[in-house]
Amino acid sequence: MSAIDPVPQSEAELAFEGALRPKNLTEFVGQKNVRKQLEVLLKAAAMQNRTPDHILLAGPPGLGKTTLAMIVAEESNRPLRMSSGPAIQHAGDLAAVLSSLTPGEVLFIDEIHRMARSAEEMLYLAMEDFRIDIMVGKGAGATSIPLDLAPFTLVGATTRSGLLPNPLRDRFGFTANLEFYETHELEQVLLRAATMLDLPVQPPALREIASRSRGTPRIANRLLRRVRDWALVHGGIADDAAVQAALSLYDVDEDGLDRLDRAVLDAILERFEGGPVGLSTLAASVGEEQDTIASVVEPFLVRMGLLTRTPRGRVATAAAWRRTGRTPTAPGATGPQALFDEPV
Structure with missing residues (x-):
């Protein structure tokens, strides 16, 4: 796994991130339009004394989908039930x-696109009419x-809408x-986190x-957190020098690329x-799962302008060649293995 893989790796990580989660829309940083839209939706539901409409949150990992689901429950003053698509593999699980x-309870289903098809079909009726049909028996004697x-x-939250x-x-x-x-929004997120952790951090850091x-x-x-650990171990403060040293130790370069990103580019x-x-x-070729490459590495490299997707596969851009100091090959050249690979 990469050093900054967005999936929490331990209970300590989960506890750390959970403690920093905003509790309401006022505390939530970023996603300005989404916050305003949710505020109107939730206030209108409260004024009409009804449950808010069903909400779909789509976007890459780590942007606050789970946090927003918790805020919806908190702002609505309703209990929250949490589940995930991979955990719902049968219609009976969803029932x-x-x-x-x-x-009025808020049901949060993370990675909702990974639910079983039979559960999805049951969800259609539940979302529209708040009713489900349960099949009893089998064969000709089965009844609904x-x-x-x-x-x-x-x-619902999804990384692949x-x-x-x-x-x-x-x-x-x-x-x-x-x-x-x-970047300026992330600075606000970090300042809030550093304040909650009682960690003095200089603005340049x-x-x-x-x-x-x-x-x-x-x-x-x-x-x-990694910078805090480095400063603690080395008896220093969380200044710019500590950031440079800590992130260098954890293989995160000045553009945010980590070991796996560079391995894919190489x-x-x-x-x-x-x-x-x-x-x-x-x-x-890099010894990683396809899902990790497709959902974690590739979107960032594409956004950085270092990689493009074509009908025949992934292609490095001129910026990627310049960044690594290599000389581009002839246009259209391909490696021998790539010629027989699938155009995904």
């Missing part, structure tokens, strides 16, 4: 969750028993697309951490002569 909801549900608000079927996506009353953060955080608050908070440039190269071959 058990839905049937136990209390009136309708079960009324308490009104609830579903908050394109994988959601249209019938499910259309049943959400509000869809929010979360964007990567600007905060700016340096923010610039290396890939536009992601979760990564910014994690890098801040593989494309060296082994495949700039590409194109397919996802499975690229993942095998």
